[in-house]
Every structure is written in structure tokens, then in C-alpha cells.
Amino acid sequence: MANLIEIFKAVILGIVEGITEWLPVSSTGHMILVDEFMHLNFSDTFVNTFLVVIQLGAILAVIIIFFKKLNPFDSSKTSIQKNETISLWLKVIVAVFPSAILGFLYDDKIEAAFFNATTVAIALIVYGIIMILLENRNKKPKYNDFSQVTYKLAIGIGLFQCLALIPGTSRSGSTIIGAILLGTSRYVAAEFSFFLAIPTMLGASALKLAKAGLAFSGLEWVVLLTGSIVAFVVSVFVIKFLMDYIKKHDFKVFGYYRIVLGIIVLAYFYLIK
Template sequence: MNLVELIISAIYGVVEGITEWLPISSTGHMLLLNEFLPLQVSADFWDMFLVVIQLGAILAVVVLFFYQLNPFSPSKGKAGRRRTWRMWGQIIVACLPAAIIGVPFNDWMTDHLSSPFVIAAALIVYGVLFIIIENVRESKVKRILEGGGARPQHMAAPEVEDTNNLSELADSEAAVQRVQDMPWKTAFGIGCFQVLSLVPGTSRSGSTIIGGLLLNCSRSVAAEFTFYLAVPVMIGASGLKLFRFFSKGNVSTSEEAAILGVGCIVAFLVSLIAIRFLMNFVKKHDFKPFGWYRIILGIVVIAYFALTA
């Protein structure tokens, strides 16, 4: 057993656990990490590893949100269970666009658009979008306050502690403040935005969070629904990758199985921390720091690969 490869796999698990949930592109970071710290595995195994390691991250969502996701919980009562089934219906509806477009085109996108420059461009473009969207939301609130107009009733809700904080006020002005209150068309719209994540560097969580913000969801709702969407999407993608891997006649060695296992376990543990961090962060802050991070990283990537080409 190669200890070095297991350590490298653990590093991939850390990167996956952080970047899968923060809107900064997990696939983009994993592909870039592979440029500097590649695993000594076959091309087929690497292609499978890149997707299946997400199962560890998904398990963290199931653990942290088990009550919200469990429609059989007796403590919810009949109405609560009905709301949970409704939410699962919305999750399925939101997954349809990615399933219809992603299944036939995902491999093509990965094969043809996984260059560092495409990843960098996606990082920058969506980073700019995060900043623009948050600025527009804050400007809308600022105009209302400066104009002396009537403040919407749901604005500056009780959970807003600092009414001078434009970021919190802008978030409290969003129409959808709870996942269970999300309209069906909003769920489907967020699912359509998820299709954008087929381009490496976009970020699945980033695309759905942007969709949620544009469709008038609060930051917490956009992030939480993104986590829920990940469950069927990642399980389906991982299952498909495993099927294709073994259908080609590949047989995973004990070392490869250990590499995948270590990566998944570390991704699970780190995801527990990353998800809690993001949910606490968005209660008081906007997504602009992630936007700036994406822009800076994209510029660094372009500069590095341009100089080393």
C-alpha cells in the first residue's frame, strides 16, 4: 500500500469537502489540483474518482439534514410529512433539467472544456455575477431607505439583528425565506441554473445559489436547497460513473479502493464543517467574498498557465 498516494487522496478529500459546498467550484479545484499533485492511477480510475469522491460529501448532507429530508419522521406529524414529500417533489422537478441535458453531454463537456483557461474563465464570470447580484440586491434596499418609502413588511424581519446592515436587510427582503415556502416554478428554475455547472469551473452549488438569488430566495434558502439538490444528483452521477467504470472491464485494485475510501471519508468529515460554516456565514454575510475569491483564483490560473505554456 502506497502511503503517499493515500495522503494525496486525503488532500483531494479536503479540497472536495470544502469546495463542493462553497460556491467556488469543486471540479475546477480538483482538476487544477491534479495539475500539481496528480494521483498515480489509471485514466479510467481518475475519471471515476473525480465524481465518486462526492459520495462522501453527500453523506454529510444526509447526516446534517436528516430530519428535514426524512418524510417518515413521526415527530413531524401529518402536515410536516406532507411538506417533506412536497419538498422531495420539488427536488425531483429541479433535477430534471440536469438529468435530461447532463447525462448525454456531461462526458463531452468534461473532455472538451476541462482546460485551465475554460475553468479560469468560468471562475471569473460567475465570481463577477455573485458581486453584481449582491450589489443589485443591496442597492434596491438602499433606494427604499433613502427615498423614505414604505419598507416591505417582511423586510428587517425579527431575525435581522442590525438594521443598518444592507446585506442582512437585502436578504430579509427576499420573497422566499423558507425552503418549505418555495414555489414549484422557483424550484424548477433553480434546477435549470444547475445545468450551467456542466461547464468545469462553474460550480454546481454556485450555479444553483445564483439561480436562487435571482429567483428571489434568501441566501439561506438558496444554499439549503442547493444541498438538498445535491443528494439525488451526486448519487445518480456517482452510480453512472461506477457503472461505466466497471462496464469497461475495469477491476479496482485494493490500493485504488483504499484511495477512493480515504478520499470519501475525508470529504465527509470536512463537508460536515464546510456546510455548517456556510449556513452560519450566510445568515450575516453575502456571497461577495466568494465572488472575489473566484476572480482572484481565475486570474492566478490564467497567469500561471500562460507563463508555463
């Protein structure tokens, strides 16, 4: 019975991960709240690894949904289209370097210093306000297609992704805000954020697994796989929803949501708990 309860918790956490990883609302902020009411009964090392590695399921959703666009070896593509796909990958790789270097060097220090409710709540509120102000500018984008994305622009977006090392910022939120500030359309910003997640989250998961080792129990592997599979299924629906949503709407609703969530986090940890 206890084992089934832990598997059920993994399902819930997988749902939360699948929803919040792609929306600019901070998966960390949600995970902290969920963890308060439904903590996995395993070692801290495994739990920390679980919360990162279930992102692999979310990554798989991106790869499958955008497989044709991301596959440079697709036989239906012309040589020009294949070269454009390779160029896209190179820009994504260039963009991931800043956060990869900072994460590799300072991951443990950043987690120790900033992984707390106060930091997460402040980041939620601050970036929520920025998101609303950004949309209120109503500035016409300069880059409406991936063919217009330069290496300089890709590096700029990658630098904004470094902000996501602070818990509560949101990886998708920081890259989307950065891309829009640098002149891309919402659609290009969201897609580039998705593509940038592939090497970023693969690297983060590999780093966590390397630090934790692979000596998990049978139940721990079942819990890890369950969370990853659920995160994958949910991510497929959420990514499709977001890409349809931003064709007709802006990101202000997510800004307001972040502010409300930040206030709830502060209220819970300082007034209720």
C-alpha cells in the first residue's frame, strides 16, 4: 500500500512538471508547494534527482512534436531546409553554453543559497510584473521567423536563460521574456525556448544522475519512470495548447498568475506554516 502511495505521488508530480515546465510560471514554485503537502518518502538525494530527471519525459514530448522540424536528415526536406535545420541546432547549442557553464560551476552553491520559499516567491512576483509590463508595450516584433534568428540573438536568449538558475524564475519564462525583449515574436520565443530546453534539461539531468549515482532501489526506479512518463504525456498536451494559445493571446495571464502564486507562497510560509 505504501509503495502505491509513492507511485501516486509520482503521478501527481509528473502532472505538475508536465504543465509548469512549458508555461512561463515556474515549475520550481509549484514543486515547492506540492512538496509541502505531498513529500516523497525517499532520501533527499533521490528526491532532488527525481525532480530534475522527470524533465526527461517533458523533453521527449518536444522531440516528438517538433521531430520533423528538428530532424536535419528528413528525406522530405530540400538541401536548403536541411542546412537551415542544422543551423537551428547550432544556434540552440550556442545559446545553451552560458547557462551550462554557470550551472556546472555553481549549481550546488546556487541551490544552497537560493532554493527557498522567499527567493521563489520574489522571483515569481518580479518576473510576473515584468511579463505584464512587457506585453503592455505592444511593440511590433522584428523577428517573426526562425530564419531571422542570428547567432548573436541566440546567444542573447541564452544569456537570459542564465536567470533561470535562480529558483522561481522559470526557464521558459526567462527565455521567452528575453527573446521578446530582444525583438522576437511570441511564437518564435516559445519555440526557441522549447528547443533550448532539450540540451539544457538533458545536461541538467545527466549532471544530477552523475552526482547521485544510479544505485536506486527497484521502487525508486519505478517512481522515477512513472513521473517521467506522466510528465511526457501531459507535456504533449500543454505544448500544443500553448502554441495555439499564443496565436491569439499574449502572456499577461501568466504574469498575473505568477504574482498570485508568489503571494500564496509568501502567505503560506510566513503566515500559515
